[in-house]
Amino acid sequence: MTKAMGAVVYVEGLQKSYGATVAVAGISFEVQEGEIYGMIGPNGAGKTTTIECLEGLRKPDQGTIRVLGLDPQREGKALRLRTGMQLQSSNLQDRMRVWEALDLYASFYPRAADWKVLLGQLGLEDKRDTPFAKLSGGQKQRLFIALALLPDPQLIFLDELTTGLDPQARHTIWDLVRDVRARGKTVVLSTHFMEEAEKLCDRVAILDRGRIVALDTPAALIHRLDFEARVLFTLEGSLPAALPEALARVGRVEVQGQQVTVRGPGDAPTPLVSEVVNVLAAQGVPFRDLRTEQATLEDVFLSLTGRAVRA
Amino acid sequence: MRSMVKMTWMEAKLFLREPASAFFSLIFPLMMLLIFGTIYGSQSVPGTGSTEEAIGALIPSFTGMIIGMIGLMPITITMATYRENGILRRLRTTPVGPLVVMMAQLVVVFAMTTLGMALLVAAGRLIYHVSFPENVFSVLGGFVLGSLSFFAIGFILAGLMPTARAAQIVGMVLLYPMLILSGAGWPRELMPPAVLKLSAYLPLTYVVNLLRGLWFGESWAQHTTDVLVLLGLLVGGVLISIRTFRWE
Numbered sequence: 208m209t210k211a212m213g214a215v216v217y218v219e220g221l222q223k224s225y226g227a228t229v230a231v232a233g234i235s236f237e238v239q240e241g242e243i244y245g246m247i248g249p250n251g252a253g254k255t256t257t258i259e260c261l262e263g264l265r266k267p268d269q270g271t272i273r274v275l276g277l278d279p280q281r282e283g284k285a286l287r288l289r290t291g292m293q294l295q296s297s298n299l300q301d302r303m304r305v306w307e308a309l310d311l312y313a314s315f316y317p318r319a320a321d322w323k324v325l326l327g328q329l330g331l332e333d334k335r336d337t338p339f340a341k342l343s344g345g346q347k348q349r350l351f352i353a354l355a356l357l358p359d360p361q362l363i364f365l366d367e368l369t370t371g372l373d374p375q376a377r378h379t380i381w382d383l384v385r386d387v388r389a390r391g392k393t394v395v396l397s398t399h400f401m402e403e404a405e406k407l408c409d410r411v412a413i414l415d416r417g418r419i420v421a422l423d424t425p426a427a428l429i430h431r432l433d434f435e436a437r438v439l440f441t442l443e444g445s446l447p448a449a450l451p452e453a454l455a456r457v458g459r460v461e462v463q464g465q466q467v468t469v470r471g472p473g474d475a476p477t478p479l480v481s482e483v484v485n486v487l488a489a490q491g492v493p494f495r496d497l498r499t500e501q502a503t504l505e506d507v508f509l510s511l512t513g514r515a516v517r518a
Numbered sequence: 519m520r521s522m523v524k525m526t527w528m529e530a531k532l533f534l535r536e537p538a539s540a541f542f543s544l545i546f547p548l549m550m551l552l553i554f555g556t557i558y559g560s561q562s563v564p565g566t567g568s569t570e571e572a573i574g575a576l577i578p579s580f581t582g583m584i585i586g587m588i589g590l591m592p593i594t595i596t597m598a599t600y601r602e603n604g605i606l607r608r609l610r611t612t613p614v615g616p617l618v619v620m621m622a623q624l625v626v627v628f629a630m631t632t633l634g635m636a637l638l639v640a641a642g643r644l645i646y647h648v649s650f651p652e653n654v655f656s657v658l659g660g661f662v663l664g665s666l667s668f669f670a671i672g673f674i675l676a677g678l679m680p681t682a683r684a685a686q687i688v689g690m691v692l693l694y695p696m697l698i699l700s701g702a703g704w705p706r707e708l709m710p711p712a713v714l715k716l717s718a719y720l721p722l723t724y725v726v727n728l729l730r731g732l733w734f735g736e737s738w739a740q741h742t743t744d745v746l747v748l749l750g751l752l753v754g755g756v757l758i759s760i761r762t763f764r765w766e
Contacts, residue, residue, distance in 0.1 A: 264610060264611070287611060287612055287613045288613045292611040294604065294608060294611065296604050296607070297603075297605070297607045297608035298603040298604045298608065300532050300600075300605060302532055302535040303528065303532065307528060307531070310524070311521075311524050311525060311528050312612065314520050314524040314525075315521045315612045315613055315614045316612075316613065
């Protein structure tokens with residue numbers, strides 16, 4: 208059995224245009240069983256189009272797609288029986304109650320998961336009789352995850368799952384997604400939050416203008432970029448005259464009032480932070496709030512595309 | 519099949535939870551019957567016979583009113599809203615697909631229309647002792663044809679309108695002249711000839727004509743025009759609504 212056939216998702220040379228607009232310009236990737244695979248990029252990068260092609264909702268112009276070994280265009284119904292999907296923009300009827308939605312959608316699947324159990328797992332028990340329109344954004348998303356889990360799917364798609372949610376709700380949803388993976392399911396998600404991709408995904412594809420510009424684990428992507436270390440601290444008193452010169456020997460120094468930033472190579476044998484602390488100790492300079500800053504996926508994206516994600 | 523039954527039951531509950539649709543299709547025509555019944559009880563009406571007969575004539579007319587209101591309001595608004603809000607999109611990700619919701623919708627509005635008519639008949643019978651039509655099956659056949667044909671207009675409109683709001687406004691703009699001029703809300707016997715001419719352009723007129731005729735024991739052969747117009751509407755409506763249908 209080849210690797211491609213063992214992959215839960217196999218995409219080769221996917222292309223899709225809407226009129227003159229190229230949404231996906233030839234991308235290829237594989238998703239392995241049990242991983243959380245993320246696609247990140249700004250709006251219009253091609254994330255949603257890719258997910259919709261995977262689910263068979265859109266017909267690719269070119270390329271080969273196999274999801275769970277099925278062709279989404281020809282075997283869409285079989286695929287929908289075995290996958291769960293949460294869409295970026297979808298809704299339920301305003302006056303439909305939470306339990307009614309779960310009960311109704313459960314009837315679509317011959318071997319549906321027990322929705323009463325899902326209700327508890329997603330913390331919606333006390334919202335059982337609440338109409339959809341009265342749910343908060345986070346509760347709606349949790350209900351959508353529950354609906355996506357109803358077919359007891361091997362694979363679940365989550366498109367822009369936490370957009371519009373407050374940070375607390377976002378963290379709750381992340382925990383839920385990790386739970387889903389812990390139950391042996393594969394997750395394919397898209398997001399434009401770097402932090403989300405960094406904290407949640409096993410592998411991340413960075414999409415820009417319909418292409419994958421990088422694909423690796425978040426740590427490896429960041430490590431690749433980790434050419435610079437930053438150390439920041441605040442002086443307790445005025446700036447000692449000899450300090451800038453001493454610090455300049457370990458890195459580039461920037462002083463703004465009491466705030467000092469030192470930048471140096473990220474891959475030096477002695478970490479920059481030790482060097483800076485040594486200098487401060489040797490000169491007996493009082494300081495507080497010393498901290499280091501590392502590159503984030505945001506920086507990776509910036510360096511790969513020359514643009515900020517939400518620009 | 520199980521999902522179709524569940525979806526239909528769900529749509530029925532949602533219909534009844536929408537106070538406006540439930541009121542206008544079930545309660546409002548009944549109120550009209552009682553109001554007209556009170557008026558007719560004390561004076562004679564031009565062009566009609568006894569009081570019972572006059573009130574009897576209201577039942578098919580007001581049934582036409584229910585058909586008109588349901589066809590242009592709940593169907594149009596519901597389907598346009600389901601598309602606009604992404605409810606159809608959500609259903610597309612399931613094995614059953616969104617057609618199940620349209621079928622369920624059709625079953626529910628047809629059942630509600632039938633219930634509305636049953637309430638009128640029951641009230642007419644119990645309060646005003648209106649006699650039943652001679653050929654009940656003939657009336658029911660006309661009712662099925664009239665409602666399905668007219669409902670097709672609602673589905674076409676839902677497909678054409680860009681937003682649910684637009685669907686609601688256009689539905690209302692089309693509905694009111696039909697209610698007043700088709701004979702559904704006001705006896706055609708009281709209309710001047712010029713208005714009668716105008717009413718020939720309103721689809722609901724044919725629904726009302728057919729229902730009233732059959733109610734009073736006329737044969738289908740006497741209503742060829744009505745039947746042809748309604749059949750044309752049904753066939754054309756199905757074809758056009760398939761073409762105008764959009765998922766999103």
